[in-house]
Amino acid sequence: MAAITPDQKTISVLDTEAVERMQKWTELMGRGQQMMLEFWSRDPEMLPAADPLGLAATWQRAMGAWMSDPAKLMELQGRYVSDAMALWQSFLVPGSAKPEAIEKLATQKDKRFAGEAWHETPAFDFMRQSYLLTANYWMEASHDLDGLDAREQARAQFLIKQFVDAMSPSNFAALNPEVLTATVASGGANLMKGLEHLLEDLKAGRMKMTDENAFEVGRNVAITPGSVVFENRIMQLIQYAPTTDSVHETPLLIFPPWINKFYILDLTAEKSFIRWAVEQGLTVFVASWKNADESLADVTMDSYVGEGMLTAIDTVREICGTESVHTIGYCVAGTTLAAALAVMEARGEAGKVKSATFFTAQVDMSECGELGVFIDDAVLDTLGRMTAEKPYLDGRNMAVTFNMLRSNDLIWSYVVNNYMLGKDYFPFDLLYWNSDATNVPALWHRRYLEDIYRDNLLVVPGGMTCLGVPVDLSTVSTPSYIQGGKEDHIAPARSAYKLTQHFTGDKRYVLAGSGHIAGVVNPPSANKYQYWTSETLPERFDDFVATASETKGSWWPDWIGWLAPRSGKKVKPRVPGSGKARGKYKVIEPAPGRYVKERIS
Structure with a gap:
């Protein structure tokens, strides 16, 4: 400056x-x-x-x-x-x-x-x-x-x-x-340099925010050691290598959102939630979703629940030889995980999931924030025209929508720095991830926006079905850890809080400082922000805020303190490809795998 x-x-x-x-x-x-x-x-x-x-x-x-x-x-x-x-x-x-x-x-x-x-x-x-x-x-x-x-x-x-x-x-x-x-x-050299940046961005079809040549998936981001041990058309399942002498019996399975790539949870070693979770003695698995193309034209929520979540849960149980797994659902994956839990409850299979953690996830869209601005008949009609010739939505269009929620920080500041001041792009891993957009299946996206965002059917008992099962979230008794971001513009904290009113069973809500990304990716070593907790969960979010107590720093230690007592005894570390079902689930390729490296050209 x-x-x-x-x-x-x-x-x-x-x-x-x-x-x-x-x-x-x-x-x-x-x-x-x-x-x-x-x-x-x-x-x-x-x-x-x-x-x-x-x-x-x-x-x-x-x-x-x-x-x-x-x-x-x-x-x-x-x-x-x-x-x-x-x-x-x-x-x-x-x-x-x-x-x-x-x-x-x-x-x-x-x-x-x-x-x-x-x-x-x-x-x-x-x-x-x-x-x-x-x-x-x-x-x-x-x-x-x-x-x-x-x-x-x-x-x-x-x-x-x-x-x-x-x-x-x-x-x-x-x-x-x-x-x-x-x-x-x-x-005037700054203006000439800015013009070069503008022309490059126009050619790329998007505004660049960082030096994208400074990063490479698998080289200096998404580098936690592990292996792909299962794959199908919709996901690759990554198992991470243990780093402790013993591990908790119950493994952890993470479902990141498929509207972004999973390595937001595995940036640099210092910021990686995945690496940190491995260091806490957990056997960690992550679903790496396929970047949508013509092969996923028929994919709906049923696909993400059935071929994705339920398949991954059973695979992890089989690999580790356990009856249940811990799960995490981030953003839209958390919304979908809630539906999956209701399906398992209805099928008598709720015991397959020991606990469910939700990162900035929503199920009740009655107070979904500014994103609701984009969900109406006109937008849905436009979406239909945009995807008429191809069965997926270009992830760059969705990225612009999210950036508009914080236009001063995520649009105009880069117009000034990149195009007017002609500054060189600054290498920043988070912005590199943000620019690594993913396509999403058009059929899934439209039904998600119509049924869940616009009509709010997920919280209506039997209002929608998944895999032929009427969804009733009030039947879900799985212990739940629910996290919201105080400054979240995508999944507002008060909206995430509504999860506490739709599930039964043991629940804990944590309000984290910062927003949709920094509120989640906040390692203890950074000593940043704060979080609020309460031993009671009143019906109104404002009442929770009024009575919650503040703790400085990351909420991650609070989460592992909640999870560890639910994780069973300590057992020998599980090395990818050598678990209970070693002959069936061999190493396919090293982490982070092929799917996450597919980029929109």
């Missing part, structure tokens, strides 16, 4: 003829504020035609909701004009009071405006504060729309936030002091 912060020489250039420049900026900002006011009042009929996702239609209805109450709109506009004029006055007449809204915003950290010039150079400071003020009013307006149902209200709020984030002055080269300084210092 130091290399792009304006130095005194650059600032002196920027401050030449300061009075004239200030007058120009204030005139421009005044015009900009007026344009925003006019835009607010624009006739909805003048807005763009409906787009394939129905977002333009939502925008029109939001504008209509504003216009339906002129008194409320005039009151909001009046406050905005008053605050905007007060802000303008505070710059023209130093020492005059700033708007209360700006004073509140000044206490909030915003990485977009971390550079000194945004605060110390008057023109940029004014631009920053004017934008924040306008953005604050836009977001206030988005939360006060009469006449819209809850789903449409959420869609409107999401759409308006995307617009507000995109219009940040930090996203425009001519308005960003860091970009201007870099351009002056390099003679």
Whole structure:
């Protein structure tokens, strides 16, 4: 950051003829504020035609909701004009009071405006504060729309936030002091380098976030020693080599989400949950899912439960010679694992699973967060058109959707760094994994979105079937460890908490600091974040938060403390290919296997 912060020489250039420049900026900002006011009042009929996702239609209805109450709109506009004029006055007449809204915003950290010039150079400071003020009013307006149902209200709020984030002055080269300084210092070389990055990304069909040449699966990520001991068309089953003198009798079987690759749980050695679990004396297995192609055209939830989870559970039991296994389901794999447990319960096979751990998983979508914005008939119709010619959804499209949930961090910051500042891509294993997208079967994806996300049938007893069995989660009595992320934008913590109300039997809920990834991948050695626990599980998530106790650091030790007493006696370590069924399950190839190395071209 130091290399792009304006130095005194650059600032002196920027401050030449300061009075004239200030007058120009204030005139421009005044015009900009007026344009925003006019835009607010624009006739909805003048807005763009409906787009394939129905977002333009939502925008029109939001504008209509504003216009339906002129008194409320005039009151909001009046406050905005008053605050905007007060802000303008505070710059023209130093020492005059700033708007209360700006004073509140000044206490909030915003990485977009971390550079000194945004605060110390008057023109940029004014631009920053004017934008924040306008953005604050836009977001206030988005939360006060009469006449819209809850789903449409959420869609409107999401759409308006995307617009507000995109219009940040930090996203425009001519308005960003860091970009201007870099351009002056390099003679425009940063813009040329940024153009190279942009063209490369356009050719690749996605925005790169890291130096992808710095990593290779099996070389410096996904490197925990192990072997593929079973495979079918939908998965490879990896068994990891033991590192302890003895192991717990009950093995651990991990189901990662098939919308991502499993090595999020096996990044570098220091961050690897899989390596850490092996070091705790567990015999660890992981399902590595096949990257969807034409061969998986018929795959549905039944396939992931039957050919995937139930097959893997029986295989691990046979390899280890045990009656049961511990299981982990991450994200959509956790949702599917819940259905699998209900199927086993109905079949009288619940004893095959000793415990189930859920990482940021949801079964009840009544409060599923911003992702619900994308799940309606228009989106499903668009999905049908996108997959009409091929039976799978390109994982890059899904990655964009997830990135939009945190557009400032996962989209606009890279636009600035990669394309405007022309910075070299920084090698970061987590971002490499994030860019290693996976295709998903179109048939499964549509049914998942319709039945579980849109219609919320998984929590309706008998509302949907799996392998011909009516699913009733209330019958599941398997001991469950349920983890949610405090800042999770994909599976909100309050949504993950609902698992506690649908299962019976022993349950423990842990609220981890951070979000969907960092809240899970948080090794004890990092000594980061915190987690909250409670000995009681009240019906309401807010009541859990109010009574839970905080513990600093990783929640992983809490999990192994819960799991170990349920894991039986200690036995000899199990080496891949030499277990109870050594003749049947031979080593196929070293971990991480072929499936995880398949990349979208």
